[in-house]
Amino acid sequence: MNVPRTPTVSIVVPVYNAMPYLELTLQSIEQQTIGMEALEIVAVDDGSTDGSGKLLDAWAERYPRTMKVVHQEASGGPSRPRNVGLEHATGTYVFFVDGDDALGPEALERLVAMAEKNGSDIVLAKLIGVGRRVPKQVFAQNVDKVDLSKGDAYYTLMPFKLFRREMIEKHSIRFPEHMRISEDQYFVAQAYLRSKVISIVGDYDCYYVVKRGDEGNITAHGIDFTVALTQADEMVGLVTGLTEPGSLRDHLVGRHVNVEMIRRFDQRFLDADHDEQKRMVELARPYARKWISPAILAKMPVHEKLVAHCLREGLVDELAEVVAWQLAGRPGKALVRDGRLYATPPFPAADSPVFAELCDITSAMTGVSPRRRVDRLAWRGTVLELAGYGYLDQVDTDDLVTEVVLKHAGTGREVAVTAEQVPSPHLTVSRGKEVHDYGRARFRASVDLATADNGAPLPKGDWHLSLRCSAKGLTASGGLGTALGGKVSKRADEHAVSLPGAGKKLHTVRVGPKEGKLLLQLRPAPSAVTAYAVSFGWKAARAVKARINWK
Numbered sequence: 001m002n003v004p005r006t007p008t009v010s011i012v013v014p015v016y017n018a019m020p021y022l023e024l025t026l027q028s029i030e031q032q033t034i035g036m037e038a039l040e041i042v043a044v045d046d047g048s049t050d051g052s053g054k055l056l057d058a059w060a061e062r063y064p065r066t067m068k069v070v071h072q073e074a075s076g077g078p079s080r081p082r083n084v085g086l087e088h089a090t091g092t093y094v095f096f097v098d099g100d101d102a103l104g105p106e107a108l109e110r111l112v113a114m115a116e117k118n119g120s121d122i123v124l125a126k127l128i129g130v131g132r133r134v135p136k137q138v139f140a141q142n143v144d145k146v147d148l149s150k151g152d153a154y155y156t157l158m159p160f161k162l163f164r165r166e167m168i169e170k171h172s173i174r175f176p177e178h179m180r181i182s183e184d185q186y187f188v189a190q191a192y193l194r195s196k197v198i199s200i201v202g203d204y205d206c207y208y209v210v211k212r213g214d215e216g217n218i219t220a221h222g223i224d225f226t227v228a229l230t231q232a233d234e235m236v237g238l239v240t241g242l243t244e245p246g247s248l249r250d251h252l253v254g255r256h257v258n259v260e261m262i263r264r265f266d267q268r269f270l271d272a273d274h275d276e277q278k279r280m281v282e283l284a285r286p287y288a289r290k291w292i293s294p295a296i297l298a299k300m301p302v303h304e305k306l307v308a309h310c311l312r313e314g315l316v317d318e319l320a321e322v323v324a325w326q327l328a329g330r331p332g333k334a335l336v337r338d339g340r341l342y343a344t345p346p347f348p349a350a351d352s353p354v355f356a357e358l359c360d361i362t363s364a365m366t367g368v369s370p371r372r373r374v375d376r377l378a379w380r381g382t383v384l385e386l387a388g389y390g391y392l393d394q395v396d397t398d399d400l401v402t403e404v405v406l407k408h409a410g411t412g413r414e415v416a417v418t419a420e421q422v423p424s425p426h427l428t429v430s431r432g433k434e435v436h437d438y439g440r441a442r443f444r445a446s447v448d449l450a451t452a453d454n455g456a457p458l459p460k461g462d463w464h465l466s467l468r469c470s471a472k473g474l475t476a477s478g479g480l481g482t483a484l485g486g487k488v489s490k491r492a493d494e495h496a497v498s499l500p501g502a503g504k505k506l507h508t509v510r511v512g513p514k515e516g517k518l519l520l521q522l523r524p525a526p527s528a529v530t531a532y533a534v535s536f537g538w539k540a541a542r543a544v545k546a547r548i549n550w551k
Contacts, residue, residue: 007040009093009108010165012085014078015056016046018099021210026059028102028208034109041067042088043099044081047074052099079175079183082159086174089165095125096159100210107206111162114199118144121195123162124153126202131211134158139202146198149248153198154255157185160207167194182231189235189252193242225264225280229287232260236291254296261287261311262304265323274316281316288312302343303330305358310347321346333434334361334394339473341365341395366476369393370469371441374518375485377511382497384447384511384520388485389424390467391441392474397421400471402443406452406520409462415452416468419445449509449522450499457499458522460507465518480518496525 011029015022029041041063045053056069070084082096093112097103111123124146127134138152146153167173171194175187192198235256243249261284269277288311297308303326310319325331325345332344342350342359349355369392376387390402402419422442429436452458468477484490492512499507506525511518 007091008034008038008112009095009162010040010042010085010089010091011108012082012089012094012096013041013043013099014046014081014085014096015043015048015052015099016074016078016081017048017050018052019050019055021100021212022052022055024102025097025099026055028105029097031105032103032108033106034112036063036066039066039108040089040091042085043067043069044084045069045071046078046081047072075177077177077180077183079177079179082175082187083177086168091165094163094165094168095161097207098160100212101160102208102210104205104207106204108162110201110204111206114142114144114201115162115164118197118199120162120197120199121164121167122191122198124156124198124200124202125160125162125206126200126204127156127158127160128205128208129211130208132209134209139200141200141202143200143202146200148192148198149251153200154189154192154252155259157188158209159184159188160209161188163191164195167191170194176234179231179234181227182235185235186238189238190242193239225283228260228264229283232256233287233290235260250293250295250299253291253293254299257288257291257296257308258304261291262307265307265311265319267323267327270320270323270327277320278316281311281314281319284311285314301364302345302359302361306345306347309354309358315347318347331432331434333431333436334365336395336472336474341474362474365393366474369476370467370478372467372469372478372480372483373485374480374483374488377484377488379493379495380446382448382450382499384449386419386443386445386447387422388443388483389427389438389441390443390469390478391427391438392469392471392476394436395471395474396437397440397471398437400440400469402445403468403470404445404447405466405468405477406447406458406463407466408459409464409519411461415458415463417445417447417452419443449497449507460522460524463520463522465511465520479516481513481516484513484518492519492521 030036032039043056045056053071060067060069068088070088072084075081086094093115095108107125111125114120114123124138126139135152135156138156148154168191171190173187173190173194175183179186236253239252240249243252269280288308292308292312297305300308306322307319310322322345330343335342335344335350340360341362343361344350345359348358370390371393372388372390374386374388376385378385386404391397391400400421402421403416404419406415420443421440422444423439424442425439427438427441429438449458464479466477466479468475490513492510494508494510497507497509499505508523508525510521
């Protein structure tokens with residue numbers, strides 16, 4: 001084999017009985033825009049009996065300078081062939097491609113460009129599921145440098161990423177050959193934690209993860225809960241061994257708690273008989289006690305907290321009630337107590353000593369509140385008139401106070417105008433036996449630029465408009481840029497206003513959505529002609545100027 005001395009990318013392809021998918025996989029590599037001269041293909045035939053090995057040999061004859069095939073006895077999983085491929089790889093980067101998947105034509109070119117731009121040790125390739133579910137949110141956009149302690153990057157532990165080979169070899173990172181499942185997680189987690197820079201290519205469909213029609217994917221057959229917990233425990237041990245206590249460790253361990261444990265307790269758990277339910281809880285209990293620290297528990301949403309608590313305490317029947325409640329859409333009206341908002345699941349009771357710790361949803365609910373919309377946005381002289389609705393989700397509106405808040409973009413200073421509450425019985429919602437009273441959710445507000453600042457004119461500059469709602473001791477705010485109703489113009493309206501002061505100086509004012517925010521822009525007018533032109537057009541302004549002695 002006469003390969004380039006330093007290929008840009010070594011593609012490692014583990015293959016076991018991958019026909020007829022393998023042909024498409026190889027074609028997708030052949031079509032890479034980075035060029036075959038930049039590639040090194042190391043295909044490892046793991047004891048195939050369906051002709052996959054012969055197809056690989058035929059391709060190697062076609063590309064003798066680029067492709068090498070290693071034949072070995074079946075190992076029972078992808079770890080051994082991937083490790084063998086790594087031993088033969090010589091490229092600057094390594095990319096793993098399964099023998100039943102495919103690459104987008106520009107994938108490697110874009111991934112390498114991202115790595116070169118940022119000095120990345122790992123670049124995540126946007127995944128597309130073909131009959132299979134794959135992570136999506138993490139690929140919402142390109143990211144130059146990922147913060148591993150936040151977001152969803154650690155939720156994608158598939159190996160279909162670009163790895164800098166120097167980093168892999170420096171830390172002797174390999175796939176654990178004793179694991180039948182989660183072996184890719186173990187490899188990728190180590191690589192994540194050893195990398196200095198992790199990037200994401202999210203604007204191109206890089207890698208197609210294919211579900212085989214013959215159910216040949218290992219994970220298609222399901223994973224035994226005992227095996228899953230045992231191997232997840234190895235992952236937690238790996239993470240805690242490579243991180244210090246803190247937010248990074250909590251975020252990574254929390255991922256394993258969520259995916260390998262919490263998500264197991266779903267409809268399948270409810271459908272199982274009581275003995276099986278008890279067995280599952282007893283299996284998970286020691287791991288729940290070991291993995292879930294108070295810091296991890298505190299960051300969980302309410303449903304996960306409840307499941308975690310039931311597992312830690314070995315509560316089988318209570319856990320079944322919690323799971324049924326979650327699957328039913330969490331029925332029950334939220335409880336407001338001492339300025340905090342609580343979910344009301346069937347367990348625990350509201351007077352339980354653990355109720356406040358497990359059921360507090362204040363931050364979660366105010367984080368997505370207030371529910372809001374602006375249906376009217378109009379000018380009357382110097383007055384900006386707004387109308388619409390706003391309320392805190394699951395909180396009655398009998399004592400609701402709504403304010404329109406203007407925040408200066410430069411100084412951060414806020415000016416708040418209290419709105420008038422308007423009856424809105426049509427917004428009241430019935431959910432089962434519960435009634436959420438949003439009968440005072442509508443509002444009308446008038447922001448007079450001449451007096452908005454404690455009786456004085458509003459200072460010039462850019463002001464972001466938001467809505468602040470307070471009820472039952474709870475307060476939440478939300479911007480208005482994405483809350484404009486269908487009848488409100490999405491284009492900024494500009495006109496002239498005369499504000500009190502020296503000579504009632506003229507200003508121009510614009511209000512409209514900009515970059516997801518509702519922005520009011522107030523500027524001194526250069527001249528009366530300019531101000532008049534803003535409102536009526538330049539032709540009219542010149543005509544008026546000809547008759548009036550403007551200065």
